[in-house]
Amino acid sequence: MLQRLLLIIKSSSLLILGPIVVIGHHGFSIVGGLFGCPFSIPFILCPVCPTPCTFNLIRPWIFGGVIAASLVVGRVFCGVLCPIGITSELVYKIPVKKLHTSSLDGWPTYLKYGGVILLLYFMSESAAVLMGLPVEGLWSLMITHQWEITLAIKVVTLSFLVASIIVYRPLCRYLCPIGTLLSASNGFSFVTLRHHPEECEECESCVKSCPMSLQRSYDSPGCLRCFSCYAACENNALRLDVRRPRME
16 A cells, blocks of 8 residues: 555656656746756756746745655655656666666765765855856856756766666765755654564565665665655554654
């Protein structure tokens, strides 16, 4: 039942949010979004963007909803709602030999922190632009080489989708700055996953079902909050519990 509900939620998010994030609206032409934003880095300068993009109109609701959901349940947007992550997950279902990620869990995992630094930098520069200050720093470079950088972003995105054939959600694992920032919410969200040993039969169905290969690390930053483990547990040993403050 839960697996069917998760499938419905993911399908709905992919159909509703997917076109808006990728091309800016529900239609056949590219008017904005990831592949049509007039700025080199999409989704940041929306308040001053002249493009009639649906994402531009609903941007505050999307970001507000993502933050609210993270505060309540943790990184649930990544695991259940992100259309790019869901697409990557679907591509991974192509029946070919998969690559074990243990060999890639070293230095590549630090790339996402570089992405976070760049994202925060561009956000600070964008705030200055919105306050009427001149475009400086990397933004001026991005404007000068807009076509090349926009093409590079598209190539990188498509390359990660192709890599999703053999690696589960490589963009989420190694590069996505949004997911990296949201991952911190796993440690303090109002609701969390809890393992109850008294109900557990040690069948390890939760561990085997985890697409990120985590060992019951439900509050770790690597957990996507996809609830695959929760759906796989048939003994009620995994529960959604309200987080209680630690008593000193």
